[in-house]
Amino acid sequence: MAPGQVRRAGTTPVALALGLTLGVSLISACGSSYDPPSLINKLRVLAVRAEPPFLRPTGNTILTPLVVGLDEPLCYAWAFCPFAWPKDGQYRCFDPRLLQPVGAGASATVTPAHMLATLAKVPEVFADLGVALPKGLDPKRDPAEAQDVELQVLFKVATLQSVGGKCPSDIATWIEAPCVDREACVAGVKRLALVTTAEAAHTNPKLEGLRLDGVLWPDDLTPTVVPYRGDPDDTFLGLKEGAIRLLPVWSEDSLEPIGARLDPGASGVRNESLLFSWFSTAGDYQKQRSFDDFPDNALLPPERAGPIRIWLVARDGRNGVDWLSREVDVQVKGSAGHPLCARKPALDGCPSP
Numbered sequence: 001m002a003p004g005q006v007r008r009a010g011t012t013p014v015a016l017a018l019g020l021t022l023g024v025s026l027i028s029a030c031g032s033s034y035d036p037p038s039l040i041n042k043l044r045v046l047a048v049r050a051e052p053p054f055l056r057p058t059g060n061t062i063l064t065p066l067v068v069g070l071d072e073p074l075c076y077a078w079a080f081c082p083f084a085w086p087k088d089g090q091y092r093c094f095d096p097r098l099l100q101p102v103g104a105g106a107s108a109t110v111t112p113a114h115m116l117a118t119l120a121k122v123p124e125v126f127a128d129l130g131v132a133l134p135k136g137l138d139p140k141r142d143p144a145e146a147q148d149v150e151l152q153v154l155f156k157v158a159t160l161q162s163v164g165g166k167c168p169s170d171i172a173t174w175i176e177a178p179c180v181d182r183e184a185c186v187a188g189v190k191r192l193a194l195v196t197t198a199e200a201a202h203t204n205p206k207l208e209g210l211r212l213d214g215v216l217w218p219d220d221l222t223p224t225v226v227p228y229r230g231d232p233d234d235t236f237l238g239l240k241e242g243a244i245r246l247l248p249v250w251s252e253d254s255l256e257p258i259g260a261r262l263d264p265g266a267s268g269v270r271n272e273s274l275l276f277s278w279f280s281t282a283g284d285y286q287k288q289r290s291f292d293d294f295p296d297n298a299l300l301p302p303e304r305a306g307p308i309r310i311w312l313v314a315r316d317g318r319n320g321v322d323w324l325s326r327e328v329d330v331q332v333k334g335s336a337g338h339p340l341c342a343r344k345p346a347l348d349g350c351p352s353p
Contacts, residue, residue, distance in 0.1 A: 013052055037288050038279045040309075045070045045157055045186045046279060046323070047313045053204050053320040054195040055151055057112050063153060063190060064107045066323050068279070068311065070184070073160040077101075077165035077175040078108035079116055084152045084189050088300060090178040091154055091189045095125050101171035102153065110153060115194075147331065150191045150319075158185035192319050204320040205254035205274055211247040215340045215349035222307070222327045223339030228300035235300070239286065244299040244339075246330065248290075248312060258318065272316040280310040282330075302332045307318040 035041065046066045055061050067074065080100040081093035093099040100118045102108045109308055126133050156175050160167065162184035169176035179185030195201055210217045217223075230240025239245075257269040274292040278285045278299075286298040299310060308330060313323045328339075336342060341350035 003353065038277075038285050039283050040069050040279050040311075042183050043067070043157070043159065043186055044262050045155075045188060046277070046311060047315070047321045048155065048188075048190040049204060049321045049323075050190065050192055050319065051204065053202065053316075053318065054193045054200075055110060055115060056195050056201075057115065059112070061110045061192065062107060063110065063155070065155065065157065066311070066313065067106075067186075068309075069156055070159060072105075074106070075156075075158050075160055075163055076104055076106055076108075077154075077156045077171045078103045078105075078170070079154045079171055079175050080110055080114045080151075081154055082118060082122060082151045084154055088178060090176065090187055092176055093180050094221045095129065096172075096176075097121055097125050099176070101156075101173055101175075104167065104169075104171055108153070108155075109261050115151070136199065149194045151194055153190045153192065154187070156185070156187045190319075202256050202318055202320065203253075204260075205272075205314050205316045205322050206251040207248060207312065207314050207322045207324045208251055209249040209325060210326060211249060211349060212340055214247075215338060215347050216249070217326055217340060218344070218347070219324070219326060221340060221343060222329050223343065224331050225301055225339050226332065227303045227305075227330060228283070230300075232300050235286045235298070239298055242301060243286070244301065245296065246299060246312075247296045248274075248314065250274065250292075250314065250322075254314075254316065256316075272318060272320075275315045275317065277313045277315070278307050278310070279313070282306075282308045299328070301328065305332060347351060 044067070046068055048063055048065045051064070056176045063078065071117065076102070079093070079260045080102050081098055083094035083098070085094070086092075086093050092350055098118055098121060100114050102110055115329070123133060154175050156179070158179065162181045176189070179187055192339055212223065225244055226242045228240065228242035254274065255271045259269055259270050274295070276290045276295055278288060278290070280299060282304065283302045284300045286300065290297050301308060306329070308326060308328050310328070311323060313321065315321050338350065340347055344350075
């Protein structure tokens with residue numbers, strides 16, 4: 001059975017969506033109550049990919065955000081903080097002594113030095129505050145218990161104009177300050193497990209492509225499509241003319257084993273599950289999210305003619321993430337036949353001549 005079309009044994013979609021909080025938490029402005037979550041009409045960070053998707057005491061982890069919504073110069077800030085939570089409309093470090101600036105570029109590298117310098121302060125800070133150490137960081141416990149610990153990396157992205165035309169140089173101060181303009185500033189935290197054994201290491205999922213009405217969609221091809229002719233609120237009654245049916249394609253090794261099955265009576269191993277989040281600069285979707293057991297979705301193009309950029313983000317429930325992007329051109333009169341095959345008849349999935 002081909003990847004992208006069948007259910008894998010693993011965590012359920014509900015558990016994945018509710019229990020893992022997508023691996024990235026953001027604080028930004030709430031849009032109009034009538035806008036679907038998928039609509040990109042302001043600055044947003046859709047995901048942060050870590051390579052590898054965990055922290056380790058013997059190697060670097062590179063973080064790269066998927067920033068969309070505005071095409072203008074941006075300012076960035078990154079800081080390692082073992083423990084953080086939302087406070088006063090902004091993610092804050094548990095204690096300022098545990099905040100370690102990492103960088104101010106479009107990507108950031110968390111090194112063992114960043115972690116070790118910060119984690120060395122944890123026992124003293126927690127003792128001062130009268131708080132018990134997490135078991136995975138308690139030196140009196142088995143180091144293997146560190147696998148139960150998730151640590152955080154704070155980040156902030158803002159337009160250059162919103163910060164007065166010059167990016168702040170004091171990362172520690174700026175990253176903990178609330179965003180003044182929530183339309184042009186996004187703050188969040190990337191959660192990553194601390195991995196200390198080779199057995200616990202894992203990889204990001206790998207999106208290999210996207211099928212449009214059954215045809216593999218090259219990233220350099222922009223098909224012409226027509227507006228959706230139905231009511232987006234009535235898609236449960238069936239899709240109407242103009243709906244673009246989409247199906248993610250992922251690599252066979254994207255759903256890695258993560259341990260024994262949850263059911264004590266079940267044999268075999270439990271695998272990761274994939275959660276797909278869908279976004280676009282216009283239009284709507286049949287579903288805001290889909291899962292690897294039912295991964296398909298449909299884009300509902302608007303009446304307004306013009307290009308639409310779409311994004312698909314895949315998460316594996318263990319802070320692993322991947323994404324891809326495509327573009328369609330909405331016209332009142334679209335291409336005759338399949339919108340991709342009309343341009344390239346030899347594409348995978350097009351009917352034989």
